[in-house]
Amino acid sequence: MAADRELREQADAFVLRACERRYPYNFTWMGVPVIQFPQDLVALQEVIFRVRPQLIVETGVAHGGGTIFLASMLELLGGDGSVVAIDVDVRAHNRAVIEAHPMSKRIALIEGSSADAAVIADVRKRAQGLRTLVVLDSNHRHAHVLAELRAYAPLVGKGGYVVVLDTIVERMSPAQIGDRPWAPGNSPMTAVREFLAENPRFSIDLDLENTLLISAAPGGYLRADRDP
Numbered sequence: 116m117a118a119d120r121e122l123r124e125q126a127d128a129f130v131l132r133a134c135e136r137r138y139p140y141n142f143t144w145m146g147v148p149v150i151q152f153p154q155d156l157v158a159l160q161e162v163i164f165r166v167r168p169q170l171i172v173e174t175g176v177a178h179g180g181g182t183i184f185l186a187s188m189l190e191l192l193g194g195d196g197s198v199v200a201i202d203v204d205v206r207a208h209n210r211a212v213i214e215a216h217p218m219s220k221r222i223a224l225i226e227g228s229s230a231d232a233a234v235i236a237d238v239r240k241r242a243q244g245l246r247t248l249v250v251l252d253s254n255h256r257h258a259h260v261l262a263e264l265r266a267y268a269p270l271v272g273k274g275g276y277v278v279v280l281d282t283i284v285e286r287m288s289p290a291q292i293g294d295r296p297w298a299p300g301n302s303p304m305t306a307v308r309e310f311l312a313e314n315p316r317f318s319i320d321l322d323l324e325n326t327l328l329i330s331a332a333p334g335g336y337l338r339a340d341r342d343p
């Protein structure tokens with residue numbers, strides 16, 4: 116399927132045009148707005164079932180739908196897995212919705228920058244000894260994503276994943292990006308490229324990507340092939 120060039124081009128064209136129309140803003144998970152392509156939620160579900168993480172680190176919370184999604188997958192798995200979710204600006208109404216949600220028992224919110232040394236130290240402490248999955252979806256500038264990758268990827272052991280969302284920025288036109296501080300050349304994808312060059316223990320899960328076709332995270336599903 117992935118070798119079908121025409122289908123691939125149609126899928127890419129759909130994703131880019133859909134971003135322009137803010138398609139990823141159309142959805143909710145268990146009643147809470149989630150800013151993702153549904154296909155990426157399915158892929159995350161596959162990764163979570165495969166990895167069975169005891170802790171999921173998510174950067175970038177916004178309304179909290181992604182956080183609730185990750186927590187709900189852990190709930191379905193059983194066990195006592197939890198999500199630590201970081202956002203530089205946890206709005207009061209979003210916090211209230213998350214804290215009142217049935218999944219809140221599995222969620223710890225941290226307000227602060229995911230690149231802040233104290234936040235990183237806090238997350239590292241929480242992750243000690245736990246099978247950890249990392250999902251990066253905060254500030255999409257190259258330097259920030261690279262800092263997150265360097266800080267949180269060491270928490271992921273063999274067979275685990277770091278998922279870098281919105282790598283699609285690298286393929287967007289100014290109209291599709293709008294008034295944002297990231298752009299082609301300064302995006303999650305360029306950060307992933309630099310990170311992979313210095314961390315050969317990670318590789319892109321192309322199988323996953325080739326089945327998705329429609330994704331905001333091309334080249335963003337990174338699997339650890341060995342322990343740190």
Ligand SMILES: C[S@@+](CC[C@H](N)C(=O)[O-])C[C@H]1O[C@@H](n2cnc3c(N)ncnc32)[C@H](O)[C@@H]1O
Nearest residue numbers: 149150175176177181202203228229252253254
């Ligand atoms: C794309 S939204 C996250 C969407 C969310 N993951 C979901 O699935 O719905 C990006 C979020 O990143 C947050 N953010 C921006 N810079 C940040 C930083 N330095 N550290 C942590 N969060 C940051 C923003 O406040 C915003 O809420």
